[in-house]
Amino acid sequence: MDNIVTHAPDFFSNSQAEATKAIARSLWNRVLTSVCVALSLLTLVPLVSIIYLVLKNGLPLLSWSVFTQLPPAAGMVGGGFGNAVIGTIVMVGIGLLMSGPLGILSAIYINEYAPASRLAQAVRIVAKLLTGIPSIICGVFAFAIVVSTTGRFSAFAGGVALAVLMLPTILLTSEQALMGVQSAFREASYGLGATKFQTIVRIVLPDALPAIMTGIMLAVARAAGETAPLIFTALFSQFWAKSLSEPTASLSVLIYNFSTVPFPHQIQMAWTASLVLVAFVTLANITAQLVFSKKH
Amino acid sequence: MTEDAARSSATQTPGRPDFLTVRNFDFFYGKKQALFDINMDIPEKRVTAFIGPSGCGKSTLLRNFNRMNELIEGVHYSGDIKLLGQSIYNKEVEVIALRRSIGMVFQKSNPFPKSIYENIVYGLRISGEKKKSVLDEAVERSLRGAALWDEVKDRLHESALGLSGGQMQRLCIARAIANRPKVLLMDEPCSALDPIATVKVEELIHELKQEFTIVIVTHNMQQATRCSDKTAFFYLGKLIEYAETQKIFSNPGQKQTEDYITGRFG
Amino acid sequence: MSRESSDSKPIAEVRVGPDLFHALCWVASALAVATLAWIIYEIVTSAWPAIQKFGFGFLGSSSWVPNREVFGVFPFIVGTVASSFIAILFAFPLGLAIAIFLSENFLPAPVRQVIRFVVEMLAAIPSVVFGLWGIFVVIPIIKIFGDWAVKNLGGVPIFSGPAYGNSMLTASVVLALMILPTVTAISRNALTAVPKTLREGAYALGATRWEAILGVILPTAAPGVVAATILALGRAMGETMAVAMLIGNSSRLSWSLLSPGGTLAGLLANQFGEAEGLQVNSLMYAALILVVITLFVNVLGELVLRYTQSQTAGIR
Ligand SMILES: Nc1ncnc2c1ncn2[C@@H]1O[C@H](COP(=O)(O)OP(=O)(O)OP(=O)(O)O)[C@@H](O)[C@H]1O
Ligand SMILES: [Mg+2]
Numbered sequence: 001m002d003n004i005v006t007h008a009p010d011f012f013s014n015s016q017a018e019a020t021k022a023i024a025r026s027l028w029n030r031v032l033t034s035v036c037v038a039l040s041l042l043t044l045v046p047l048v049s050i051i052y053l054v055l056k057n058g059l060p061l062l063s064w065s066v067f068t069q070l071p072p073a074a075g076m077v078g079g080g081f082g083n084a085v086i087g088t089i090v091m092v093g094i095g096l097l098m099s100g101p102l103g104i105l106s107a108i109y110i111n112e113y114a115p116a117s118r119l120a121q122a123v124r125i126v127a128k129l130l131t132g133i134p135s136i137i138c139g140v141f142a143f144a145i146v147v148s149t150t151g152r153f154s155a156f157a158g159g160v161a162l163a164v165l166m167l168p169t170i171l172l173t174s175e176q177a178l179m180g181v182q183s184a185f186r187e188a189s190y191g192l193g194a195t196k197f198q199t200i201v202r203i204v205l206p207d208a209l210p211a212i213m214t215g216i217m218l219a220v221a222r223a224a225g226e227t228a229p230l231i232f233t234a235l236f237s238q239f240w241a242k243s244l245s246e247p248t249a250s251l252s253v254l255i256y257n258f259s260t261v262p263f264p265h266q267i268q269m270a271w272t273a274s275l276v277l278v279a280f281v282t283l284a285n286i287t288a289q290l291v292f293s294k295k296h
Numbered sequence: 297m298t299e300d301a302a303r304s305s306a307t308q309t310p311g312r313p314d315f316l317t318v319r320n321f322d323f324f325y326g327k328k329q330a331l332f333d334i335n336m337d338i339p340e341k342r343v344t345a346f347i348g349p350s351g352c353g354k355s356t357l358l359r360n361f362n363r364m365n366e367l368i369e370g371v372h373y374s375g376d377i378k379l380l381g382q383s384i385y386n387k388e389v390e391v392i393a394l395r396r397s398i399g400m401v402f403q404k405s406n407p408f409p410k411s412i413y414e415n416i417v418y419g420l421r422i423s424g425e426k427k428k429s430v431l432d433e434a435v436e437r438s439l440r441g442a443a444l445w446d447e448v449k450d451r452l453h454e455s456a457l458g459l460s461g462g463q464m465q466r467l468c469i470a471r472a473i474a475n476r477p478k479v480l481l482m483d484e485p486c487s488a489l490d491p492i493a494t495v496k497v498e499e500l501i502h503e504l505k506q507e508f509t510i511v512i513v514t515h516n517m518q519q520a521t522r523c524s525d526k527t528a529f530f531y532l533g534k535l536i537e538y539a540e541t542q543k544i545f546s547n548p549g550q551k552q553t554e555d556y557i558t559g560r561f562g
Numbered sequence: 563m564s565r566e567s568s569d570s571k572p573i574a575e576v577r578v579g580p581d582l583f584h585a586l587c588w589v590a591s592a593l594a595v596a597t598l599a600w601i602i603y604e605i606v607t608s609a610w611p612a613i614q615k616f617g618f619g620f621l622g623s624s625s626w627v628p629n630r631e632v633f634g635v636f637p638f639i640v641g642t643v644a645s646s647f648i649a650i651l652f653a654f655p656l657g658l659a660i661a662i663f664l665s666e667n668f669l670p671a672p673v674r675q676v677i678r679f680v681v682e683m684l685a686a687i688p689s690v691v692f693g694l695w696g697i698f699v700v701i702p703i704i705k706i707f708g709d710w711a712v713k714n715l716g717g718v719p720i721f722s723g724p725a726y727g728n729s730m731l732t733a734s735v736v737l738a739l740m741i742l743p744t745v746t747a748i749s750r751n752a753l754t755a756v757p758k759t760l761r762e763g764a765y766a767l768g769a770t771r772w773e774a775i776l777g778v779i780l781p782t783a784a785p786g787v788v789a790a791t792i793l794a795l796g797r798a799m800g801e802t803m804a805v806a807m808l809i810g811n812s813s814r815l816s817w818s819l820l821s822p823g824g825t826l827a828g829l830l831a832n833q834f835g836e837a838e839g840l841q842v843n844s845l846m847y848a849a850l851i852l853v854v855i856t857l858f859v860n861v862l863g864e865l866v867l868r869y870t871q872s873q874t875a876g877i878r
Contacts, residue, residue: 134800225688
């Protein structure tokens with residue numbers, strides 16, 4: 001019968017001590033929220049600063065002619081970085097030609113042919129480890145197997161370095177892409193009497209293609225921006241490259257070289273090259289995301 | 297069934313009939329209205345069961361009692377819910393204090409990845425209780441209250457994730473009653489349990505109503521008849537019928553209720 | 563592989579047999595696996611003369627004088643480790659705060675989307691552009707801070723003067739920005755993998771938002787956050803260009819964060835192009851050390867990440 005009495009009617013409001021504690025708790029809660037929000041918004045500052053400076057310093061020199069002319073010599077004005085753009089495209093292309101088939105075929109092996117095999121497990125582990133290897137080590141490797149043996153810096157050496165850099169990205173994203181293909185498709189294909197090869201080529205690969213393209217685009221974007229693997233494999237050149245076996249300019253190495261010289265014009269050209277590079281990398285990333293989201 | 301009802305009225309001291317009241321309550325998830333003009337009085341120290349087909353708004357109403365729905369973005373309500381005559385939406389009501397007064401047990405047991413002991417004292421610790429004697433006492437009281445003490449007293453400091461499904465659910469009940477709430481909300485507490493664990497939890501509910509006001513959502517008609525004193529039937533976000541459990545199941549006032557409890561529904 | 567041949571067989575017995583494409587895929591896989599071994603083999607053989615000449619003393623020696631053929635990488639090892647740890651010191655709280663911010667609803671979803679996009683953008687910006695930006699933005703700021711610090715905190719060894727713009731601190735600050743996306747992304751995954759029911763459980767017991775975050779959500783996600791930090795550390799240690807452009811590339815050891823320093827990766831970037839003879843072998847030796855360190859850190863991070871995934875699988 002004493003229920004009504006034991007339940008003090010106003011039980012939300014705590015005792016004095018508890019009320020003080022509750023105020024402290026909610027205050028602390030608000031402080032932490034503010035700190036967290038402030039820190040998060042803080043990241044906007046460097047990015048906005050980078051984008052702003054790249055645009056501000058890069059836009060003035062941006063014109064069609066920078067894509068068609070050679071880099072200015074020390075202390076000279078005018079010119080462009082046409083050879084560096086071509087060099088970057090050529091070396092990324094070489095890298096892709098080597099790493100693309102290798103990565104995709106390996107991905108097919110470890111996902112379609114023998115997913116549980118020792119080799120497949122080794123491939124997965126190695127690919128993971130390769131993603132963790134510093135990009136400059138790719139350059140060291142290419143230096144050892146190409147530059148040392150041929151005795152010269154070359155676009156081919158740069159391409160080899162970029163191939164090693166791109167391989168794990170392409171391999172792992174292709175594996176993900178193949179894993180994303182519904183097994184019902186495969187079963188349906190086998191059920192109709194198709195061989196494994198027919199199933200892979202006609203059913204699995206077409207379905208996985210957008211996701212594989214995404215991986216390739218991400219790898220290309222990353223490789224295009226890399227400097228470390230090229231700096232002592234392709235080196236740099238003031239001239240148009242005539243073959244794959246001579247030192248070759250690239251956008252990223254141009255930025256590196258020009259950023260440390262005492263000539264304002266060269267420095268401004270480094271910013272313009274940065275603008276081109278950042279624009280390309282961003283575009284490639286966004287395209288990759290779009291291709292990917294279309295599939296899913 | 298009559299036996300059950302007799303027993304519960306014999307062992308129950310009558311509490312306030314309007315312990316928890318809902319008045320003209322509408323609730324919206326964004327534009328979608330989930331509850332329509334709900335009015336009900338939930339009695340003290342009784343078990344009230346919410347039944348109804350999936351998606352009819354049982355959980356939504358239950359989660360309004362401790363304002364858990366506020367965690368979802370874009371929800372709003374109109375009307376009022378009162379606990380002991382005081383609006384739970386009153387600005388002065390700290391939602392934190394409210395949630396301590398109204399404990400909740402979820403459909404899927406959700407022990408924290410901590411020791412059994414730390415799970416139970418969580419609510420006390422966050423409200424600043426540091427005395428070991430108080431905490432120890434609370435652990436034993438709550439575990440006994442949840443009929444789990446004998447099973448776990450020797451491994452209080454082991455991970456709660458090592459318990460069986462039924463034990464985990466009773467641990468969650470113990471964790472809720474460690475806060476000494478006035479009301480216990482249970483959203484399908486047995487739906488993930490096997491029959492034996494279910495019986496244990498049902499027995500526990502019988503014990504707990506000596507001290508707590510209990511609201512339980514269930515899809516199991518037998519469970520509603522076995523453990524509840526009053527039953528509310530919801531359909532499409534509306535409260536169709538609300539009466540003594542015995543009456544709902546023996547002589548329902550509405551055609552829809554009858555169709556539902558006899559399984560002739562949709 | 564013609565249609566007739568497969569039609570003539572029972573459907574269930576799909577022929578996998580010796581198949582050119584299958585073989586091709588196998589070869590590709592074998593090559594992929596061989597790549598890592600090949601890289602290490604090439605580096606070891608190229609480094610061999612230096613390994614023979616200097617032995618383990620290479621690791622502990624502090625002089626790097628190419629024209630006297632004296633080589634030792636102790637300062638560069640110290641610089642690699644120090645710059646990465648300092649970078650983590652900055653990036654960890656920031657990345658964790660952003661990860662929490664992204665997994666909570668402090669601000670409306672569009673704002674969170676913007677922050678998420680910003681962090682992903684940071685990951686896409688080439689290292690050399692960070693370096694360029696660092697030269698023109700971070701160095702002047704650090705110079706001002708350095709002069710102030712030397713004047714007011716000069717007694718503390720890490721702030722002893724003179725203050726340089728190209729310094730350990732500059733490199734670490736930019737490194738922190740570069741690894742921020744890694745810390746954020748992996749921490750965020752760990753946080754969002756915490757079942758919603760645990761959060762609700764904490765709230766239902768009367769926890770405030772931050773009591774739930776600090777008491778339940780973060781401890782549950784902790785192994786994942788640790789993995790994020792370790793993997794980010796691995797990235798920082800291998801990061802080359804921005805560091806090479808900002809750290810000053812000195813082989814002199816100093817306690818001061820305001821003094822120039824050097825890292826293994828920076829050393830390689832600076833000297834490989836013009837190196838000859840024993841210097842090439844020594845650089846290869848340095849590369850080997852870098853590979854070993856980064857592989858170790860990455861394997862550790864992956865192991866923690868795997869452990870995390872098996873743990874959260876248990877909670878679900
Ligand atoms: N977070 C949410 N956002 C939007 N709509 C929701 C949300 N939660 C529930 N709903 C909707 O509100 C209605 C009522 O849902 P509620 O979960 O309360 O039903 P229920 O009676 O508990 O069902 P069940 O028996 O399946 O648990 C449903 O139509 C549901 O789709
Ligand atoms: Mg429900």
